[in-house]
Amino acid sequence: MSRPIGYYVHHHGDGHRQRALAIASALQTPVTLLGTGLAGRTKHVAAIDLPDDRMSGAGFDGRDHGERPSSLHYVPIDHEGVRQRTALIANWIAKTRPGLMVVDVSVEVAMLARLASVPTVYVRLSGRRFDRPHLDAFRGAAALLAPFHPELEVDRLPKAIRGKTFYAPMIADTATAVRVDDDVVLGVVGRGGGSSSGELWADAASATPAFRWQVIGPATIPADMPPNLEFRGWVDDAETMIARAAVVVGAGGDGLVSAVLAHRKPFVCIPEQRPYDEQAAKAERLSALGAAIVPAVWPEPGQWPGLVERALRIDPAIAQRLTRGGGAGRVARWLEMLSDETIRTRSRSA
Template sequence: MKRPIGYYVHHHGAGHRRRAEAIAAQLGGRMTMLGTGLGDAGIDLPDDRIDAGFDGEDGTSLRPAALHYAPLRHDGVRQRAAIISGWIAREQPALMVVDVSVEVALLARLCATPTVYVRLFGSRDDAPHLEAFRSAEALLAPWPEIWEHESAPPDLRRRTSYFPGVTPAFAGPTRQFGRPTAVVVYGGGGGRLAAVEQAAEATPDLDWVVLGEIQGEPVRRPDNLRFAGWVPDAPAWIAGAEFVVAGAGDGAVADVAAARRPFLCIPEQRPYREQTDKARVLERAGAAVVVDRWPEPGSWPALRAHLASLDRDALRPLADPHGAAKAAAWIEAIADR
């Protein structure tokens, strides 16, 4: 019987879990997910985030140079380390895929377990990332090799395998709208809520649908604006849109790429410039129109024309329908050797 494969799933954003679930589906029960908020889907770990009830120290001044996050006297961190190392001791996995955490990667290595580390976009040339990369058997990048950052060192490129499409595309039917519709999956908190309302008022011939949670109470409520909340088939809504407004998170980009919809990308602030760098790559490839903030109401006619002129095939490199199967086969080959 083949030894199991572990997959650590970071809790921020949906892209990590979508990748893990897609790869797990290809491995026939061999892979176990570990992460916060997994419930019955895997090994559910206590939260390691600092909250109002935590009175220890975050370790900023004492943190070892090889770590990003090492708070002192935090029960959640202690319990997570114990659960992960206990699972490794019991199951003796052949491999641990880490998506993503420097600390989990180094913990697995301390537990005599080889790792595959998932590379994300952004400027990740700091000491902790470099140690996680150096300690791994191999590196997995969920984007096309042609989108590799020009400053990436040759050794990093040599050790990286590229799997665009590893975040699976939605395969269901497209949602049909009665009129041209813009779908917003960027969020509606703070000033963004007012900006969406102003955009709807400025484009009466266009319906607007906002997916996900919003913060604040709508004020203007124009007739062509709808807040749909969390929907289970968001990619179907994206596929039916005239254009999509979203950040540059892995899940949103994968859904837009699969649907080949015109993409207005407003990158959100993330550590290591992850979304900003990814958005610029999309822009250089002609796959998106990128702006730093919500457009002014008067700019929408020109923006719609610009979006309509995009070459939708520019998104094709991200939409490999076999990406998850290829990544799973590659991971299993590393585990078996």
């Protein structure tokens, strides 16, 4: 039987966890998820809940604000959480002897796994990730996994990176047939950003009185609530609400983009600022392919009627093309094959 697979899950947003669970559920090989905040959130999949590595204080921005080796992104000095999580990962590797470690995402965890003599699969997110730490993590990986269609790839990608990349759209998303509410515009605010301004959503709803606007995720409540606007907060059926909407409005995060494409939804994509132009680069490709309407900034109220109408004219065949060749099962079979190959290669060289 194949040796176990380890899967590191980053704790920013929720897309990493959803992707990991979909792949883990499709694997026949034993798998353990490792990450912060996993306790009680991995269903039937084995998991190790790691201490938090974030520095205390409001407004944490993912930086350690100190000098570091040029191959690393985040290595704060004298941080007990970092120390303990490093020890737990290394101890799990030593005891379990995994055949493969999937890293979604962390340059430091990828380096740690390689130092512990484990081949890695590094998950490549969208954006222009051509800095020294990312390139070293890509170079050190046995393979790279991109959770999107190759047509959504950034321009000027080095050939060596493309050659190592396994493209896999729709890992955690499956389309279901539901009745579409032709007058509903769904605003989606993800976990990865801050609270959205209710006033902006109110302006958009007021400018399009023929549509009912529903907003899910964290948002402030406007002082003047138009009658065609409803704030739902966090919901358990976001996927169903996306499927039922006539138009979806939101940022360019992996989870939302994947769900919109899976359900062939007309999409107004307003990318948020992220490191390495992650959302901007993805939105550029969506716009270039005609898969989304992408305003440069949050629209003025008077622009919303035209934006919604343009979105409704998007050809659903574009989304169908961008979801072809996806699925968690396909990724699971690839990982198992890759794990077996690396084990055989090590056995021959021993």
